[in-house]
Amino acid sequence: MQMPGEGPLFAVEGVSVRFGGVRALEDVSLEVAPHEVHGVIGPNGAGKTTLFNVVCGFVSPGEGELRLRGKTIDALRPHQLAGHGIARTLQGLGLFEKMTVLDNVMVGADRLARAGFVRGLLGLGHRDDARLAAKAREVLGELGIESYAARYPGSLPYPIRKKVALARALVAEPELLLLDEPASGLSAEEMSELGEIIAGLTERTAVMLVEHHMDLVMSVCHRITVLDFGRVIAAGTPDEIRNDPAVLAAYLGDQVEHDDNAEVHPLVSTNATADGEDA
Numbered sequence: 001m002q003m004p005g006e007g008p009l010f011a012v013e014g015v016s017v018r019f020g021g022v023r024a025l026e027d028v029s030l031e032v033a034p035h036e037v038h039g040v041i042g043p044n045g046a047g048k049t050t051l052f053n054v055v056c057g058f059v060s061p062g063e064g065e066l067r068l069r070g071k072t073i074d075a076l077r078p079h080q081l082a083g084h085g086i087a088r089t090l091q092g093l094g095l096f097e098k099m100t101v102l103d104n105v106m107v108g109a110d111r112l113a114r115a116g117f118v119r120g121l122l123g124l125g126h127r128d129d130a131r132l133a134a135k136a137r138e139v140l141g142e143l144g145i146e147s148y149a150a151r152y153p154g155s156l157p158y159p160i161r162k163k164v165a166l167a168r169a170l171v172a173e174p175e176l177l178l179l180d181e182p183a184s185g186l187s188a189e190e191m192s193e194l195g196e197i198i199a200g201l202t203e204r205t206a207v208m209l210v211e212h213h214m215d216l217v218m219s220v221c222h223r224i225t226v227l228d229f230g231r232v233i234a235a236g237t238p239d240e241i242r243n244d245p246a247v248l249a250a251y252l253g254d255q256v257e258h259d260d261n262a263e264v265h266p267l268v269s270t271n272a273t274a275d276g277e278d279a
């Protein structure tokens with residue numbers, strides 16, 4: 001595993017994406033250090049989802065490149081993420097409704113064992129179900145949901161389903177975990193628990209967090225990259241971002257456009273940000 005001080009684990013370098021005439025991303029660069037929680041924020045339409053999709057391999061950048069441990073990743077495809085030690089959760093959780101929670105998580109481990117990157121499972125044949133199940137149970141236990149192992153996702157409350165999706169990503173022991181709006185649909189209490197979970201992940205993985213909820217971003221991220229109209233307008237620690245005039249201007253502009261009556265500071269209250277909708 002890469003250690004701190006060895007340079008970025010992951011880098012986006014000069015990425016531009018156009019959809020027809022729309023410039024969704026323009027010369028975007030960012031670096032995620034090992035064991036860092038790196039937030040990506042920005043007003044509506046800033047390009048966050050497009051950037052997440054580039055990093056997941058769903059969208060090919062027209063220009064620029066992605067680098068993992070210093071090496072360029074060419075033409076990243078979604079199914080190759082696992083082999084690179086990258087796992088993700090999406091807004092639509094993508095759980096298999098006819099499989100138990102345990103089986104859903106085992107699918108994550110099994111898929112990644114085949115890709116040859118599950119560090120704790122290296123050397124396993126993918127038929128070694130007992131060890132996969134033990135590993136899956138261990139991660140469910142860490143997230144406090146082992147008691148749901150035999151249940152089916154459809155019968156569970158949404159916050160539990162979200163944890164199942166997170167367990168499925170974590171079971172692979174990724175070096176980089178990509179989270180797309182993990183707080184959407186959660187109550188304040190659940191969000192604060194999520195914050196604790198994310199903060200606790202850094203011993204084992206770096207996290208790139210795309211998120212609307214400012215309280216969560218400010219409390220868990222070591223560094224934040226701010227997009228506006230597809231460009232990086234600021235990057236730094238939460239304190240630097242909170243006080244950055246360009247960031248304030250971008251959020252205030254967005255807030256005025258979307259809510260003429262809003263009087264709340266856009267970078268300190270979740271009320272001032274739009275909620276992402278889960279599929």
Ligand SMILES: Nc1ncnc2c1ncn2[C@@H]1O[C@H](COP(=O)(O)OP(=O)(O)OP(=O)(O)O)[C@@H](O)[C@H]1O
Pocket residue numbers: 019020022023024042043044045046047048049050051
């Ligand atoms: N498939 C697409 N085709 C055309 N334009 C697109 C497409 N996807 C995104 N865009 C445009 O690219 C820009 C960036 O969109 P994106 O969804 O990445 O922003 P975002 O920051 O995730 O927004 P939000 O916070 O509202 O989800 C917007 O102008 C959007 O309309």
